[in-house]
Amino acid sequence: MSGALRLDLRSGMALKDDAVRLLEEIAAMLELLGEDKFRVNAHHRAARSLEGFGGDLESLVDDPAKLKQIPGIGQKVADKIVELHTTGRIREHDELAARVPRGLFDVLAVPGLGPKTVKAMWDRLGVESIDDLKRIIDDGSILTLERMGQRSVDKIAASLEFLQTSAERLPLGLALPVAERMVEHMRAHKSVTRAAYAGSLRRGRDTIGDIDILVSATDAAAAGEHFRSAPGVVAVLAAGESKSSVRVALDADLGRWGAEEGRAVQVDLRVVPEESWGAALMYFTGSKEHNVRMRERALKKAMTLNEYGLFAQDTDPEPPHKRGIAPIASRSEEEVYAALDLPFLPPEIREDRDELNAGETPRLVECADIKAELHAHTTESDGRLSLDELVQAAIDRGFHTIAVTDHSRSSAQAGGLDVDRLRAQREQIERARETFQGRITILHGCEVDILADGALDFDDDTLAWLDLVVASPHAALSQDAKAATARLIKAVSNPFVHILGHPTGRLIGRRKGLEPAMDELIAAAVEHDTALEINAHWLRLDLRDTHVRAAVDAGATIAIDCDVHALADFDNLRYGISTARRGWVKPEHCINTWPAHKLHTWLART
DNA sequence: GCCGTTTTCGGCCCGACTGTTTTCAGTCG
Numbered sequence: 001m002s003g004a005l006r007l008d009l010r011s012g013m014a015l016k017d018d019a020v021r022l023l024e025e026i027a028a029m030l031e032l033l034g035e036d037k038f039r040v041n042a043h044h045r046a047a048r049s050l051e052g053f054g055g056d057l058e059s060l061v062d063d064p065a066k067l068k069q070i071p072g073i074g075q076k077v078a079d080k081i082v083e084l085h086t087t088g089r090i091r092e093h094d095e096l097a098a099r100v101p102r103g104l105f106d107v108l109a110v111p112g113l114g115p116k117t118v119k120a121m122w123d124r125l126g127v128e129s130i131d132d133l134k135r136i137i138d139d140g141s142i143l144t145l146e147r148m149g150q151r152s153v154d155k156i157a158a159s160l161e162f163l164q165t166s167a168e169r170l171p172l173g174l175a176l177p178v179a180e181r182m183v184e185h186m187r188a189h190k191s192v193t194r195a196a197y198a199g200s201l202r203r204g205r206d207t208i209g210d211i212d213i214l215v216s217a218t219d220a221a222a223a224g225e226h227f228r229s230a231p232g233v234v235a236v237l238a239a240g241e242s243k244s245s246v247r248v249a250l251d252a253d254l255g256r257w258g259a260e261e262g263r264a265v266q267v268d269l270r271v272v273p274e275e276s277w278g279a280a281l282m283y284f285t286g287s288k289e290h291n292v293r294m295r296e297r298a299l300k301k302a303m304t305l306n307e308y309g310l311f312a313q314d315t316d317p318e319p320p321h322k323r324g325i326a327p328i329a330s331r332s333e334e335e336v337y338a339a340l341d342l343p344f345l346p347p348e349i350r351e352d353r354d355e356l357n358a359g360e361t362p363r364l365v366e367c368a369d370i371k372a373e374l375h376a377h378t379t380e381s382d383g384r385l386s387l388d389e390l391v392q393a394a395i396d397r398g399f400h401t402i403a404v405t406d407h408s409r410s411s412a413q414a415g416g417l418d419v420d421r422l423r424a425q426r427e428q429i430e431r432a433r434e435t436f437q438g439r440i441t442i443l444h445g446c447e448v449d450i451l452a453d454g455a456l457d458f459d460d461d462t463l464a465w466l467d468l469v470v471a472s473p474h475a476a477l478s479q480d481a482k483a484a485t486a487r488l489i490k491a492v493s494n495p496f497v498h499i500l501g502h503p504t505g506r507l508i509g510r511r512k513g514l515e516p517a518m519d520e521l522i523a524a525a526v527e528h529d530t531a532l533e534i535n536a537h538w539l540r541l542d543l544r545d546t547h548v549r550a551a552v553d554a555g556a557t558i559a560i561d562c563d564v565h566a567l568a569d570f571d572n573l574r575y576g577i578s579t580a581r582r583g584w585v586k587p588e589h590c591i592n593t594w595p596a597h598k599l600h601t602w603l604a605r606t
Numbered sequence: 607g608c609c610g611t612t613t614t615c616g617g618c619c620c621g622a623c624t625g626t627t628t629t630c631a632g633t634c635g
Contacts, residue, residue: 038618042607074608112624114633147626155624199635212635240623268635270622283620288635295619300611306620319621 014481014515016050016057019081022093023047025105029096031115032104032122045072048289052353054550056519061085071352103129111159112152120145134160158235162247162264169207170250170265171508172575173538176201178248179211182230182267189226191219193274198284204348204578206508206541210266211248212284220271227269234264244269276308276321278332283307289352297340297356303328310339348581353549364581365560367573369593372401375447375470375501375533375561380425381406382414384566387432393567395440400596403443403468404429408457410449411474419462422446441596443467443603447501452476452483454490456497463496468603470533470561472501477513484514488521492530498603499559499591500525502535502542510539518547522554529605531559531591534583536576537569548583558583558590 027043030036049072050057060066067078080090107118107130121127124145125136133156136142142153179197186195192215196202199212217223224244228236237245247264272280283291284307298305302313304320309327311320321327329339337344343361377383378390385393387404394402406425407416417425429444436442445468449457456463456471463469471491479487492500503521506513525532532551535542540563543551551558560576562569580590587593591602 036607039607041618045608072608076607112633116632147631149626151625210635238623243622245623284635286635288619291635292619299619304620308621 015061015081015085016053019057019084020047020051022084022090023050023077023080026090026093026096028105028108028115029093029100032100032108032119033096034119042072042074043077045289046077049073049352052351052546054518054546054548054553056517057081058085058517059519071354101128103132106130107133110156110163112155113159117145117148130160168509169209170263171538172201172204172206172208172541172578173572174250175208175211175265176575178232178250178265178267179213181232182211182213182227182248185230186213186215186223186227186269189217189223191217191222192226193217194277196281198281199286202285202347203287203350204575204582206538206544206579210268213267213269214281214284215269215271216274216277217271223271224269237266242271270307272307276327276330278334278336279305279309279327279330280307282333282336285347285350287351290350290355293352293356294340297342301340303339305336305340310336346581348578349584351582362584363586365577365585365587365590365593367577369587369590370399370560370573370577371594371596372399372403372592372599373397373562373564373570374401374403374443374445374468374499374559374592375405375535376403376564377406377414377447378404380421380428381411381416382565385564387428388435389567390564391432391436391440391442393564393570395436397570399440401441401443401599403445403470405445405447405468405470408446408448410451410457411447416449416457417446419458422458422462422466441600445469447472448497449474450487450491452479452487454487456491456494460494460496463494466496468499469497470499470501471497472533473503473505473514477505477511479514481515481517485516485520488514488516489524492521492525492532493528495528497528497530499531499533499561501533501561502540502563503532503547504542504544506542506544507539508541513542518550519554522547522551522556525551526554526556529557531557533559533561534576534579534585536560536562536572536574536579538572538575541575541579543579543583545579545582548580548585552584552586552589556589558585560585560590560592 023043024047027040031040049070053070061082064078064082067073067081084090104118125141127133137153137157142148179201183195183197186192195215198214200208201211215223220242227244228246232248233246234249235247245268248267250263250265270284295305304311304313308321309330311325311327329335334344345355346364349355373394376390378385378387391402407414409416409418426444429442433442444466446466447470450471450473491497504513532543560580562572591599
């Protein structure tokens with residue numbers, strides 16, 4: 001196959017996704033073959049760094065020097081990415097794959113099994129798949145391995161069971177309520193002085209692997225016991241002095257998400273002394289990569305950082321907190337950052353994406369900044385709120401503007417409006433404007449379908465007549481990257497379109513959505529002054545964080561909208577805000593924060 | 607394999623828990 005043809009086939013995010021996967025696999029295979037651990041780690045790190053890279057790999061591949069500017073990517077990995085781009089393969093990966101059975105990746109994914117154990121199973125017992133693992137458990141031969149007793153086997157068997165039900169990461173919107181209940185549960189205990197959730201949940205990632213709960217308590221043992229007996233706990237995985245792990249059933253409060261029944265989420269508890277709260281919260285909030293950077297920075301300043309605090313470095317191998325040494329900083333995160341000559345960094349940006357060079361604490365957008373909802377449905381299409389109910393809900397939230405944006409005709413399953421119904425809706429809008437006069441601005445908009453070829457559902461006259469146009473893709477969401485790029489660029493280039501709604505159409509864990517060349521789409525949005533939406537529903541969060549960062553860097557305008565269909569959807573704002581903050585969105589970038597006059601002037605620009 | 611406000615060579619973050627061990631290896635975050 002020629003390079004040119006291959007180039008056409010590979011675009012959008014495909015190259016990045018493939019590179020991340022192959023680099024991770026190279027790392028895993030090197031590890032299973034017992035290769036140098038620093039080389040293994042370098043591949044892990046390159047993959048993680050690439051994953052967080054928001055730009056288009058495509059545009060960098062012609063200039064390997066630019067590839068090398070991505071942290072963790074040096075000459076060798078850059079060469080591999082170029083090789084992947086031009087040939088569709090990485091020779092080193094092929095060679096390793098010929099030596100390491102693919103099924104071992106599944107075995108490696110079993111909680112509690114790491115490379116050392118899997119390698120021993122493979123070398124000594126010929127395990128090459130999950131089925132082989134089950135076989136050596138059933139026939140008892142697993143017990144012949146070094147350091148392998150019945151208790152370990154029982155844990156592996158339980159992990160295999162767990163994998164059947166909870167292999168995927170959990171959407172933020174399902175995890176956060178569980179975490180908040182657990183924090184409340186811990187605060188209710190008399191010995192608990194502080195409680196908070198940490199981890200990727202506190203960083204606001206769109207999905208989370210497990211929930212981290214941090215508490216300080218006067219009686220650590222009692223707090224741990226209280227934790228392990230919380231409502232919903234279905235299994236206790238670990239019960240140490242300062243650390244406990246449990247699994248909590250998820251199906252208790254899922255309501256309309258019946259499909260999630262039977263799932264469980266792991267919740268970890270750490271009990272720390274009150275005086276270490278800040279260092280511990282920082283440590284357990286992560287990310288891992290951010291923490292590594294922080295420790296490296298501490299070392300350069302002759303200090304050492306752990307979850308108990310920041311300490312002056314010495315040569316004693318015993319951890320400083322066990323020797324009664326007073327930390328330089330530990331009580332609050334602010335204190336620790338300050339001692340390392342850093343501004344406080346909000347949890348959402350702690351991803352080792354250059355945040356240590358921020359200079360000052362960035363003023364990121366907050367829920368309280370949001371003064372307008374610009375994407376909302378009523379009973380006229382597939383919403384559950386009447387027009388008056390919608391408007392009242394917006395007033396209750398202190399908004400100065402609410403836009404009514406029911407679906408257009410092509411979204412027939414959602415009761416989309418044709419031109420006649422849309423025109424007729426204006427009468428309702430006018431009546432509501434009288435009813436709520438002086439209390440809020442009601443905009444008559446529409447969420448107009450972007451058809452597969454990028455054409456919109458209504459002609460320009462109709463679009464121009466509306467106060468606000470949200471253009472969104474709803475169908476043909478599996479078209480190839482090239483078609484998707486052209487389609488979305490055509491939409492944002494339409495002078496009557498104000499906002500590109502849920503640009504990719506992804507549904508987290510369920511549907512991948514479109515994969516346009518994001519740099520090109522962002523550039524077009526900047527050129528035509530079209531806002532890119534962060535759809536706040538926790539199943540969408542679309543744009544995703546890394547693309548938001550790329551958009552902000554390119555000078556794009558952002559809209560954060562709840563895509564309201566029911567009253568509770570307004571509460572999804574927090575998830576959209578998390579994603580925005582992860583993308584370094586400041587209030588001035590986001591049209592929903594603008595004062596009424598500025599927003600209305602911007603909308604009326606055409 | 608990456609990286610450099612002490613370095614282009616020689617380093618590479620830190621601690622808790624578990625299970626199997628008479629002192630520690632493996633895993634996890």
